[in-house]
Every structure is written in structure tokens, then in C-alpha cells.
Amino acid sequence: SQQGEEDPQALSIQEGENATMNCSYKTSINNLQWYRQNSGRGLVHLILIRSNEREKHSGRLRVTLDTSKKSSSLLITASRAADTASYFCATDDTGANSKLTFGKGITLSVRP
């Protein structure tokens, strides 16, 4: 079964609004990462949060991690049409030897 499960599966918002995407996982982790994918091709790394961190920022991105609830959220503020893509969370599970486990992804559509 998927380690990382994103929620919702699809999200449609208006340009300028904030987008919040959630990820839940099952086992203990070293870190959790968020990736973005355009047009079904290569993924681009967005942000990494370590297991001992609770919140991290990068530009318009804010990620939180709650290890007690085994969940993470990715917030994109002031969204743009160019943010339209699929977003994946990936967990680096302890004992998994740096192998990432990806969720099925969230499809974000930002309407101009």
C-alpha cells in the first residue's frame, strides 16, 4: 500500500487563492519531501522537511510536519496559473536506505 497518501486527489482554485494539500503516512521517517510534476514527465523537488522539524518555508511554499499524527501539509500562497501541476509527497522511511516512497499525487488546477 502507499506510504504517502495525499488529500485531496484533485484541487481547483482561483488564481490568487491559497492551496493546501495534505499527506499522511504510516511508518517512521527520516524526512518528508514534496515534488511537483508537469505534464506527466520528470518531477522537480520543491522542499524537504526533516523529522525533527515542524515547519519550513521556501518562497510561496510552506510545509508543516506533524510526526505524532504522521501527516504533512503543503501550502502554496497567492497561487498562480503556472502552479497548475501534480504534487507528490515522498517519505524517506527509516531503515529504507534512502529509498523514497511516493504517494499517488494531487492534481492542482489554478484558474486564471
Add this chain to the structure above:
Amino acid sequence: GAGVSQSPSNKVTEKGKDVELRCDPISGHTALYWYRQSLGQGLEFLIYFQGNSAPDKSGLPSDRFSAERTGGSVSTLTIQRTQQEDSAVYLCASGQGALYNEQFFGPGTRLTVL
């Protein structure tokens, strides 16, 4: 600098044929990963190479799938006797493989088995 490259970008083959997919990782990256992504789905881990260690092959779906990494750099994923269910985008990624690793992905090879 150059990113991860993959070739071919698209491959159409007939059922039963063998195919080879190539990945050129970022120079100096010790870790190399292969994933498979079916339409609208997440990434399915296939195989992981880290330095000179034995590869983690736990994700290979059948013995028709194999991969090599020569000289710690270029990797080739081979699928023998292809089946229609092998149709997918095959993604390669490289990284440092350290505790807080970030993976850098190639553009993928879209494989279609007729």
C-alpha cells in the same frame, strides 16, 4: 550544470520484444533510482543503486525486468519480452543518497507496448 538525461524519450515496441532504457545521472551522484509511473498514478519504485553496494531490486515487478549501472554512472533498464501492462513512463532519478537526500529526476521515457 547538466541534469539527469534519459533516452529515448519515447519508445513504441511490439509485445514480446526486448527494450533498453538509458539513464545518465548527474555527475558525482552516487545514488540512482528507477521508477515507473502509469497514467494518472503515483511513482512505483523499481530499483536503487547506491555506490558500489548491491542494488536494491525489491521493486522490480518480474524477472523480465533488470537493470545495470556501469562504472557507477550510466544505468540501463532492460525489459525482456515486453507486455502491454509494461506501458508506462519510466523515470530515473539521481542523488547523493545521504540521510537527507533530494532526488533529481530525468524527463522520463514513455514506453508503449502494442
